[in-house]
Amino acid sequence: MIELRNFVKNIRPYKPGKPIEEVVRELGIKEEIIKLSSNENPLGPSPKAVQAIKEKIENINIYPDDNCFYLKKKLSEKFNIQPNNITVGSGSVELIELIFKAYVNPGDEIIMSDPSFIMYKIACHIFGGKRIAIPLKDHAHDIETMAKAINRRTKIIILDNPINPTGTIIRNDKFNYFIEKVPENVILVVDEAYKEYIENENYPNAIDSLKKHKNIIILHTFSKIYGLAGLRVGYGFSSTNIIAALMKVRLPFNVNRIAQIATTAALDDDEFVKKSYKNNEAGKEFLYKELKRLNLKYTPTYGNFILVHFECEAKNVFQAAQKRGVILRTILEYGLPNSLRITIGTPQQNKRLIEVLRKII
Numbered sequence: 001m002i003e004l005r006n007f008v009k010n011i012r013p014y015k016p017g018k019p020i021e022e023v024v025r026e027l028g029i030k031e032e033i034i035k036l037s038s039n040e041n042p043l044g045p046s047p048k049a050v051q052a053i054k055e056k057i058e059n060i061n062i063y064p065d066d067n068c069f070y071l072k073k074k075l076s077e078k079f080n081i082q083p084n085n086i087t088v089g090s091g092s093v094e095l096i097e098l099i100f101k102a103y104v105n106p107g108d109e110i111i112m113s114d115p116s117f118i119m120y121k122i123a124c125h126i127f128g129g130k131r132i133a134i135p136l137k138d139h140a141h142d143i144e145t146m147a148k149a150i151n152r153r154t155k156i157i158i159l160d161n162p163i164n165p166t167g168t169i170i171r172n173d174k175f176n177y178f179i180e181k182v183p184e185n186v187i188l189v190v191d192e193a194y195k196e197y198i199e200n201e202n203y204p205n206a207i208d209s210l211k212k213h214k215n216i217i218i219l220h221t222f223s224k225i226y227g228l229a230g231l232r233v234g235y236g237f238s239s240t241n242i243i244a245a246l247m248k249v250r251l252p253f254n255v256n257r258i259a260q261i262a263t264t265a266a267l268d269d270d271e272f273v274k275k276s277y278k279n280n281e282a283g284k285e286f287l288y289k290e291l292k293r294l295n296l297k298y299t300p301t302y303g304n305f306i307l308v309h310f311e312c313e314a315k316n317v318f319q320a321a322q323k324r325g326v327i328l329r330t331i332l333e334y335g336l337p338n339s340l341r342i343t344i345g346t347p348q349q350n351k352r353l354i355e356v357l358r359k360i361i
């Protein structure tokens with residue numbers, strides 16, 4: 001066997017939620033299958049994005065704009081940030097990889113919560129970073145302990161806000177306390193993949209902190225509320241130095257032409273974002289109520305997913321639900337064997353989910 005790089009040997013590959021096509025193949029299920037395992041938008045993609053793709057699809061013989069000029073321009077206007085403080089990637093996971101690629105030397109320490117979004121751990125392994133995993137406290141970031149873990153070997157700190165898989169947020173006051181503890185030569189990554197689902201005065205305005213702190217990078221994505229996970233586009237805001245460093249290590253044309261056109265159009269689709277937000281709020285209330293009725297414990301969420309806790313190994317519930325055409329997400333790899341992460345769906349999907357859970361437990 002050809003020997004792998006040492007860092008790569010122990011990596012367990014990222015395991016996405018099961019695709020619908022795969023479940024159909026494996027189980028031959030006839031009824032409609034619903035996928036509540038990857039936090040996708042159950043209302044579909046932004047219609048403005050779809051329209052833009054239809055109009056421009058003929059141009060795919062031409063390479064994309066390597067600089068994503070129009071997308072950055074739109075983001076610049078929307079968030080009041082200069083284009084040279086913006087970077088765009090093939091999903092925010094690419095940006096996470098680029099941050100590690102540009103900055104992590106083997107042995108550098110990376111502080112993150114345990115559990116937190118699994119890609120952080122994987123990136124850490126790929127680049128030989130030393131993962132400093134701080135256990136969650138009441139399903140939320142333990143900010144004090146994270147701050148105490150900072151030392152001269154610390155290179156990156158990553159906060160997912162809210163956390164995938166628990167859905168909890170770090171509040172404004174704690175966020176402001178924490179950013180003052182992070183030295184200038186340490187990068188603080190704030191991953192706000194679910195930001196548009198949150199309208200709460202306690203949710204930090206991370207963009208404000210960029211004015212004072214050149215070491216912060218904020219990540220957003222089109223995969224969640226905009227419903228464009230299949231196009232793979234995420235973006236980041238940071239100081240010009242960090243943005244320039246990430247540009248050094250990326251592949252050219254990392255965001256394809258269709259993706260650029262569609263996401264630029266989606267940024268104008270306030271109506272769709274609002275509708276998706278409302279669907280999520282209503283679904284959350286419905287599921288809270290029904291889960292309580294089923295005597296199931298859950299962690300109150302700020303995202304478009306709910307972490308539900310079972311008395312038994314959640315894998316059994318996962319398999320039984322899948323047989324009934326409902327795909328959920330086990331989070332064994334996050335160290336939570338008795339919990340499932342469930343995406344909030346459409347009203348019909350949520351009802352079906354509850355019916356299936358009632359039958360199973």
Ligand SMILES: *Cc1c(COP(=O)(O)O)cnc(C)c1O
Nearest residue numbers: 091092093117164193221223234
């Ligand atoms: C879903 C998710 C992302 C999005 O990744 P993309 O590559 O943009 O699709 C990023 N971070 C967290 C915490 C997520 O849950």
